[in-house]
Amino acid sequence: MSQLTIKDIEKKLATIYDEQDSFLKDCEQDSRKGVQVLLQRWKKKKADEKALEQQYKEMTQYEQALYKKSFTYIAGVDEVGRGPLAGPVVAAAVILPQDAYLPGLNDSKKLSEQKREELFQLITDCAISVGIGIIPADVIDDVNIYQATKQAMKKALLGLSVKPDYLLVDAMEIPIDIPQTSIIKGDAKSVSIAASSIIAKVTRDRLMVRLSHEFPQYGFEKHMGYGTAYHLEALKKYGVTSEHRRSFAPVRELIEVNK
Numbered sequence: 001m002s003q004l005t006i007k008d009i010e011k012k013l014a015t016i017y018d019e020q021d022s023f024l025k026d027c028e029q030d031s032r033k034g035v036q037v038l039l040q041r042w043k044k045k046k047a048d049e050k051a052l053e054q055q056y057k058e059m060t061q062y063e064q065a066l067y068k069k070s071f072t073y074i075a076g077v078d079e080v081g082r083g084p085l086a087g088p089v090v091a092a093a094v095i096l097p098q099d100a101y102l103p104g105l106n107d108s109k110k111l112s113e114q115k116r117e118e119l120f121q122l123i124t125d126c127a128i129s130v131g132i133g134i135i136p137a138d139v140i141d142d143v144n145i146y147q148a149t150k151q152a153m154k155k156a157l158l159g160l161s162v163k164p165d166y167l168l169v170d171a172m173e174i175p176i177d178i179p180q181t182s183i184i185k186g187d188a189k190s191v192s193i194a195a196s197s198i199i200a201k202v203t204r205d206r207l208m209v210r211l212s213h214e215f216p217q218y219g220f221e222k223h224m225g226y227g228t229a230y231h232l233e234a235l236k237k238y239g240v241t242s243e244h245r246r247s248f249a250p251v252r253e254l255i256e257v258n259k
Helices: 006-013 022-028 033-058 061-068 113-126 137-143 145-158 191-214 229-238 249-257
Strands: 074-080 089-095 129-135 166-170 180-183
Touching (some): 006 022, 006 033, 022 033, 061 074, 061 166, 061 191, 074 145, 074 191, 089 145, 089 191, 129 145, 129 191, 137 145, 166 191, 229 249
Parallel strands (some): 074 166, 166 180
Antiparallel strands (some): 089 129
């Protein structure tokens, strides 16, 4: 070991995945502080990987139970954008292969923008099929946000290239003739729902950034249409756009005041 430089050891550790590898024991016996730092870093990385594996395994419990019942194409369904004052509600449906492994997959709200973008690409690349449903603000006003959300979910399902034989849905029931289970906080309990939450969130955020170029004074790229102080101030100053939900209280009240 002593003939190896710290740099040599760092390169070697990068190629080791087995905790029983004899090189790790050699490192433990090396008294150099730099080697011990590298060894502890390797062990931490390994522990983090194990934790992600365990989390992912726990989040496949619903899917695994369905695979055992001979369901093959399980679609996770989730939506984003029920609360904002502007922009569409977006739903996604995702069918993952049985052997999918997407470490770090979780409820989109718990992830950074960078992690969501990274997982969006990984999900898109590995999924059997992805469907997206987008319902704009004027339809939300016509039918109410609850019904619009159902419409978005149904649209996402109809956009799949493979018909699912079972649905796992985040806290909703979809009016479609496919067996389904509604799971409260499903985006933190099911990999399929978590994947759909990320697809829906990234899709909607990108749409809102696009709208921010059309309506720059509202700052949509900052708050994605939610009722922040900045957004409410902009509404008072510049008025209501075609992308605002006129049935939502702050927007409706502003329209009534300006009649």
